[in-house]
Amino acid sequence: MWEKTVKLFRLLNSQSIYPGFWQHGEMAQFRALANRARFRGKPAVLRSLYSGILILYSPFRAFYLSLQHTSRVGQRIQRLAGISCFRQFCEQYYLVLIEQIPPRSYYQFQLYDPERWAQRSGYLHDGEAQAIFRVLNGFASNPVINDKHQFALFCEKAGLPVPETIAVYPGNHFKHAVAFPPGDLFVKPLHGCRGEGAEYWTWNEDGTYCYKSFCCDADALHDRLNESGSKRALLVQSVLSNHEDLARLSNGFLVTLRLVTARNLEGEIELLFALCQIPVGLQSISHKGLSAPVSLQAGCLQAPFSWRPGDSVSELAASDQLIKGSQIPYWQATRDLVCRAHALLGGYFSLGWDVAITADGPVLLEANEGWEVTMVQKVYGPAGSSVLKPLIDAHVEKLAL
Secondary structure (H helix, E strand, O other): OHHHHHHHHHHHOOOOOOOOOOOOOOOHHHHHHHHHHHOOOOOHHHHHHHHHHHHHHHHHHHHHHHHHHHHHHHHHHHHHHOOOHHHHHHHHHHHHHHHOOOHHHHHHOOOOOHHHHOOHHHOOOHHHHHHHHHHHOOOOOOHHHHOHHHHHHHHHHHOOOOOOEEEEEOOOOOOOOOOOOOOOEEEEEOOOOOOOOOEEEEEOOOOOEEEOOEEEOHHHHHHHHHHHHHHOOEEEEEOOOOOHHHHOOOOOOOOEEEEEEEEOOOOOEEEEEEEEEEOOOOOOOHHHOEEEEEOOOOOEEOOOEEOOOOOOHHHHHHHHHHHOOOEOOOHHHHHHHHHHHHHHOOOOOEEEEEEEEEOOEEEEEEEEOOOOHHHHHHHHOOHHHOOHHHHHHHHHHHHOO
């Protein structure tokens, strides 16, 4: 009983769960599908009970979150867009209660802009997208997708390029320290996303490894990872180097591509979206740096954008001029690689791929079934008017959902 209560509390506090007093717009069908997926397998009585509690609880939760987001970002948006904080708060609260749009999406998609406000009903939000993809993926739970070590093993067996695996903690149960190679190491949780929990360890000539301001030798690093791995399994991989054409865009760390593929009704794999993620400043991970869309045919970079709401890339004019028009090396090989990998994973409707481009060609880093639709829509516009919607429509119709 206690576990069910905790699950309900977490559900109620999810920023992506709002009942909406009515649903309309081009994404209404998808939102209804997402809500059904969230309550899949639960008895009708419990579904009705949850829905009733959500309707009663969400206005208070929405008020708190709208106030929270406005207090964090409102002043900056007021300076940039000339919209008062009070109006920002009211628009967020309206979007939650009437249109089932989370407050954070108001800033992520810059809905305070009149042009984007007019398109608000066409956006697909992270929580909804994850639920919809679970349905269209047949509620698959493939360890190749959900476990980064299994993904590496799968790719190696299939002849797909991946970074070298150095160690897995605690899976290998090492009795002695791992013989770490003389070079930088990348450590990440076996189960995770968006670079959370990842660590970049820099190797020094004296044989020590450093992460931020902490340095230690190989034995101490092994002990540290063993201890951390007992709480959350970790994968240790060798660090890749950027192709020289991309190295000039970076702060010295790895530039990655996020490519989104989908399976059409004929079973063919299509490349839908492509973004180049560029670490900036002191960041060692590219997920929250600059992102630039990639033209699907030519593989050229377009003007980049920042993750932070209200940021203007024009303020980063030097970066803009440096990035825009740059060519992604091995672009056709990169397209072919992700489509080939997706074809080997039968049953999945859509997957997001993280790829690095090295001097030797593209290398697969990860595959994600819950790829971040927010990131893609910030560049390509609402999902309701993108190439994704007709594909989802066709699969929903085929499955009679």
